[in-house]
Amino acid sequence: MGFTYRNERLFAEELDCEAIAEEYGTPCYVYSRAAMEAALAQYHQALKGCEYLVCYAVKANSNIAVLDTLARCGAGFDIVSVGELERVLAAGGDPGKVVFSGVVKRPDEMRRALQVGIRCFNVESAAELEVLQSVAAELNVRAPVSVRVNPDVDAGTHPYISTGLRENKFGVATDAAMALLRRATTMENIHITGLDCHIGSQLVDMSPLLDALQQLLLMVDALQAEGIHIRHLDLGGGIGVRYRDEEPPAVADYIAAVREALGDRDLGLVFEPGRSIVANAGVLLTRVHYLKETDAHSFALVDAAMNDFIRPALYQAWVDIQATSPNDAEPRLWNIVGPVCETGDFLGKDRELALASGTLLAIHGAGAYGFVMSSNYNTRPRAAEVMIDGNKPYLIRERETIGDLLRGEHRLPQ
Numbered sequence: 001m002g003f004t005y006r007n008e009r010l011f012a013e014e015l016d017c018e019a020i021a022e023e024y025g026t027p028c029y030v031y032s033r034a035a036m037e038a039a040l041a042q043y044h045q046a047l048k049g050c051e052y053l054v055c056y057a058v059k060a061n062s063n064i065a066v067l068d069t070l071a072r073c074g075a076g077f078d079i080v081s082v083g084e085l086e087r088v089l090a091a092g093g094d095p096g097k098v099v100f101s102g103v104v105k106r107p108d109e110m111r112r113a114l115q116v117g118i119r120c121f122n123v124e125s126a127a128e129l130e131v132l133q134s135v136a137a138e139l140n141v142r143a144p145v146s147v148r149v150n151p152d153v154d155a156g157t158h159p160y161i162s163t164g165l166r167e168n169k170f171g172v173a174t175d176a177a178m179a180l181l182r183r184a185t186t187m188e189n190i191h192i193t194g195l196d197c198h199i200g201s202q203l204v205d206m207s208p209l210l211d212a213l214q215q216l217l218l219m220v221d222a223l224q225a226e227g228i229h230i231r232h233l234d235l236g237g238g239i240g241v242r243y244r245d246e247e248p249p250a251v252a253d254y255i256a257a258v259r260e261a262l263g264d265r266d267l268g269l270v271f272e273p274g275r276s277i278v279a280n281a282g283v284l285l286t287r288v289h290y291l292k293e294t295d296a297h298s299f300a301l302v303d304a305a306m307n308d309f310i311r312p313a314l315y316q317a318w319v320d321i322q323a324t325s326p327n328d329a330e331p332r333l334w335n336i337v338g339p340v341c342e343t344g345d346f347l348g349k350d351r352e353l354a355l356a357s358g359t360l361l362a363i364h365g366a367g368a369y370g371f372v373m374s375s376n377y378n379t380r381p382r383a384a385e386v387m388i389d390g391n392k393p394y395l396i397r398e399r400e401t402i403g404d405l406l407r408g409e410h411r412l413p414q
C-alpha cells in the first residue's frame, strides 16, 4: 500500500512520482495518507476491547497535515516540547489525548500543557517532579503524572537510539522510581496515574520490550500492595520497520503478547509509536544531476543531501534507493551523494542501479525522522512536503526560499 511499482514506474497511491516531481520540484518528501492510516489502524485493531490510547510520537513526522490525518483516525499524541504541543493544537488534535515526554520540560512548557489539559506528564526525574508540583500549585490544578522507568534493558538497536540502559539519560531506575512514586503521593498538586517506559527505537525483537513490561508489572503489583493504584501503563514506541531485510515483530503479535502479560490486572494501555506509523508511508524524491567516475568509486551526485535526510550519515542507516522509472543505462554500483561539503554526506553506498543524468530516485522509508531532522546546513532551503490522497496531491509544506532562510538575521550597524 502507499508506494507501488506499476510497469517499473513508482506510484504514490494513484500518482506517478515523476509527475509529482515535475509539479513540486526536487528534493521533495511525498507521503501516502492511506499508508499512514493503515499503519495506525493496526494498533487500533490489536487493541480492540481494551481501554487504550495510541499516542503517535510527533517527533517522527510533525507536519500538521500528518497530525490532522492521524487525529481524525483517533490518535492521541506523544510530545517532547511545547512546540509539538502547539502543532497538535494547530492540527485540531485533542489535548486530552496528549502525553508529554522528555527529560527537560521547562516551567513555561508545563504551564501551557496544564492550561490546555493534557492527559499526562511522563516525568523523568525527581527534580522535574518538584518543579511540576510548584507549577501546578501556581495554577491551582493537579498534574496527572506517569513516572518514566528506566528498566536497564538492552534494546539491541543503534546506540544513539537506545534509551533504556542504565547509562542513558532517560527515566528513573526502578528502585528510585518506587521512592519517587511514594513521594509523589504526598504532593498536593500531583496525581499519579501511570508508569511508562520507552527503551529505544527501530527494535526488531520484541523480547526487550516484554522484559521491560515485566518490570513495570512487578512495580504495579508492589505499589498496589502499598495502596498506590496505577491506572495505566505506557510502553512507549520503538517497534521497528523493514528498511531492507529486518523482520520486526508484527504490531498485532506484540500487542497480543502485551495483553497476555497483563493478565487480569485493571490497567489501561498507552503506546507511543512513531516510526512504525509513518516510516514506510513516505519517500524522498531526488534527482541525479551529475555522474562522476573516480579511480575508487562511481558517484551519482543528487540534489538531496544530509541536510535533507540525515539518517544514513548520523546512524549509518541503510535505506532503499530506487529509480522511479526504467532506464537504458547499464546497471552498476553507485555511491549516491549530495551537494553538502562533507564526506559524510551520503545517502547510500554501493547501490546497483541503472542511472543517467536526470534520473529521478526515490529514497524509501523516509516518512519517519526524515523532514523533521532536516536543517539549513550549507544554506540549503528545506524540501517541500506533499501528501497524496488517492489521485490528489496536496502541498502540505512549501519549499523554503532563500528569503525564509535570511529572515531574522541582522547585519551590524554601520
Ligand SMILES: *Cc1c(COP(=O)(O)O)cnc(C)c1O
Binding pocket: 057, 059, 060, 078, 101, 102, 198, 200, 201, 202, 236, 237, 238, 239, 272, 273, 274, 275, 276
Ligand atoms: C522517539 C520516542 C517515541 C517514538 O519512537 P519510535 O521508535 O519512532 O516508535 C516514543 N516515545 C518516546 C518517549 C520517544 O522519545
